[in-house]
Amino acid sequence: MTEQTGDRRAFMTAAAASSLLPVVSTEGRQVAAEGKEQPEEFWRDRMQAPDDGKKFGWFVDTRRCFGCHACEVSCKAENDVPLGNYIRQTFYKDVGAYPKVARVFMPMSCQHCEDAPCIKACPCGALHKAAGGTVAIDYNTCCGHGTCVEVCPYGALYLDPVAKQAVKCHNCYHRTEAGMEPACVPTCPSEALHFGDLNDPESGVNQAMRAAVEAEGELQQIRPEKQTRPRMWFAGPAPVEVENHLPREGESYNPEAYNIYNWAQSEKAEAPVAGESRSAGGGGA
Numbered sequence: 001m002t003e004q005t006g007d008r009r010a011f012m013t014a015a016a017a018s019s020l021l022p023v024v025s026t027e028g029r030q031v032a033a034e035g036k037e038q039p040e041e042f043w044r045d046r047m048q049a050p051d052d053g054k055k056f057g058w059f060v061d062t063r064r065c066f067g068c069h070a071c072e073v074s075c076k077a078e079n080d081v082p083l084g085n086y087i088r089q090t091f092y093k094d095v096g097a098y099p100k101v102a103r104v105f106m107p108m109s110c111q112h113c114e115d116a117p118c119i120k121a122c123p124c125g126a127l128h129k130a131a132g133g134t135v136a137i138d139y140n141t142c143c144g145h146g147t148c149v150e151v152c153p154y155g156a157l158y159l160d161p162v163a164k165q166a167v168k169c170h171n172c173y174h175r176t177e178a179g180m181e182p183a184c185v186p187t188c189p190s191e192a193l194h195f196g197d198l199n200d201p202e203s204g205v206n207q208a209m210r211a212a213v214e215a216e217g218e219l220q221q222i223r224p225e226k227q228t229r230p231r232m233w234f235a236g237p238a239p240v241e242v243e244n245h246l247p248r249e250g251e252s253y254n255p256e257a258y259n260i261y262n263w264a265q266s267e268k269a270e271a272p273v274a275g276e277s278r279s280a281g282g283g284g285a
Contacts, residue, residue: 036121036147043120046128055231056132056171057198059209059219060107062236064192067092067105071184071193075109078172078183085158086253087169088184091242106238107193108246108253109184110135110156110169111222111230118148118157118168126166132197133231134171142166153226155247171195198231209233222246 049055067090075081075088088109096102112135119127119135126142129135144164149157157168172182185193196205212219212235219233222243247253 036151037117038120038123042125043122046125047116047119049129049133050131052131053199054132055198056112056134056176056195057205057231058109058112058233059194059205059212060232060234061192061194061208061212062104062106062234062238064190064236065090065105065107065188065238066190067103068189070187070189071107074183074187075169078175079167081167082161084255085160085167087167089253089257091245091257093238093242093245095237095241104236104238104241106234106242106246107184108154108156108222109232111154111228111232112169112171114229114231115227117151117153117226117228121147121151123147130170130173131176132171134173134176135168136170136173137166137168139163139165149252150250153223153228153249154230155249155251155253158252 069090072086072088072090076086079087081087088107091106091108092103093106094101094103112133114133116127116129116135119129123145124141124143126138127135127148128138142165144159144166146159146166148166148168149159157166159165160167169182172180172184175182182195185195194205194208196203198206200206209219216235219235220239221230221233222239224230245257
């Protein structure tokens with residue numbers, strides 16, 4: 001566990017035991033004149049990843065996912081995620097018409113964007129790039145402002161109900177520092193999740209992406225029109241089918257995603273603009 005990022009588990013235990021919410025000094029906080037993005041001089045250094053030669057990224061093969069939710073369970077157990085909140089979530093949709101109906105599944109988590117809007121919007125300077133370009137939160141600094149939730153195009157952050165701080169996927173940095181994979185990856189029984197160093201041509205994630213490109217052609221990314229340059233690629237039909245049911249800015253993963261009555265509702269209003277590309281190349285593959 002890096003000292004800079006802080007041990008959230010220890011912090012949460014202490015906060016719950018003392019019934020005290022974190023108090024963070026307002027000294028040095030920045031306020032943008034317009035919009036939610038802070039002045040560039042406030043976030044520029046935090047947007048730079050450490051010069052460690054690594055570039056962590058994800059590949060999700062939705063062709064293999066069968067919706068067991070094991071990745072969610074392992075993530076909750078590994079990171080003490082409270083009931084009703086999620087660091088990662090598997091979305092699904094029934095496609096086709098009776099009697100030819102299929103259910104597609106879409107495992108989702110933080111995209112660890114190259115140009116992360118959450119880092120730009122954080123007013124207390126807690127969000128930053130950690131090892132391998134992981135977008136992480138310093139819990140010694142996070143003030144629980146929630147602006148990061150408001151600007152994330154993927155709904156990947158939530159505010160912890162006890163600590164009143166932002167929480168998101170951090171690539172299980174306590175595991176990756178020890179040479180292990182994030183908890184969700186080895187838990188996945190269908191081997192749909194792949195994580196690793198995109199700078200290493202022989203890494204497992206690059207090999208999996210190359211095989212998918214050979215079989216399917218270009219890989220896809222979620223909402224490339226947001227220009228955040230996410231580090232997560234997808235293969236299979238789910239990204240196209242499920243995209244409009246994924247959370248957007250100001251939303252977080254929540255149990256309502258599993259409410260079967262949601263599928264009777266119309267598509268979300270904000271759909272990709274006609275003519276915009278929904279695909280992206282294999283990046284580090």
